[in-house]
Amino acid sequence: MDRISHQGFEIFPAALDRTTQERVVADVRKVLEQAPLFRPRTRRGPMSVRMSAAGRFGWISDTKGYRYEETHPNGTAWPAIPDSIMALWDTYADSPRPPECCLINWYAEDARMGLHQDVDEQDYDCPVLSVSLGDDALFRMGGENRRDPTRSVWLASGDLVLLTGPSRRAFHGIDRLRPGTSTLFPDGGRLNLTLRVVT
Ligand SMILES: O=C(O)CCC(=O)C(=O)O
Numbered sequence: 001m002d003r004i005s006h007q008g009f010e011i012f013p014a015a016l017d018r019t020t021q022e023r024v025v026a027d028v029r030k031v032l033e034q035a036p037l038f039r040p041r042t043r044r045g046p047m048s049v050r051m052s053a054a055g056r057f058g059w060i061s062d063t064k065g066y067r068y069e070e071t072h073p074n075g076t077a078w079p080a081i082p083d084s085i086m087a088l089w090d091t092y093a094d095s096p097r098p099p100e101c102c103l104i105n106w107y108a109e110d111a112r113m114g115l116h117q118d119v120d121e122q123d124y125d126c127p128v129l130s131v132s133l134g135d136d137a138l139f140r141m142g143g144e145n146r147r148d149p150t151r152s153v154w155l156a157s158g159d160l161v162l163l164t165g166p167s168r169r170a171f172h173g174i175d176r177l178r179p180g181t182s183t184l185f186p187d188g189g190r191l192n193l194t195l196r197v198v199t
């Protein structure tokens, strides 16, 4: 399979064919019936991305700060991670442990995610696997220091990114979407799933 590497970021272009993408989206819709999307808040105000999760843990951010929680803000346990998504971890993650969180990020066409590190997990020997579905997104990849040089790539529907080795704690973010580049969602937008071991 094709792969692009940048400072440890491993990108698998077009890893998921259309049928697999549709199956994953259908499974995510079922998760969202149990655990609806919500808009996390940070000290700087509401995020533009809406979120939910599956698995033992979900990532929460509110006025008390950010953390992993075993329940949705509505008080119920998170649904299990669907098998179609677990299968991607088994194929691509090369991890000693199974994922404990599938974070669900929904980007409307003007949403973005600022440059950040994924450092709320305890075991950095386990990678983060990210699945892109829907409209193209400009993904910025840096190093372990915020000021390190960055490089950007457009992620398309069906692409996977693995944050492993030197990229596990590297800065990354989504600068913008390119609306209208995918027909996976009739009204546009982008779904991103990130699978992580939390404990
Ligand atoms: O949307 C993406 O591709 C990246 C998401 C991300 O970095 C995160 O959820 O921590």
Ligand SMILES: [Fe+2]
Pocket: 116, 117, 118, 172
């Ligand atoms: Fe991240």
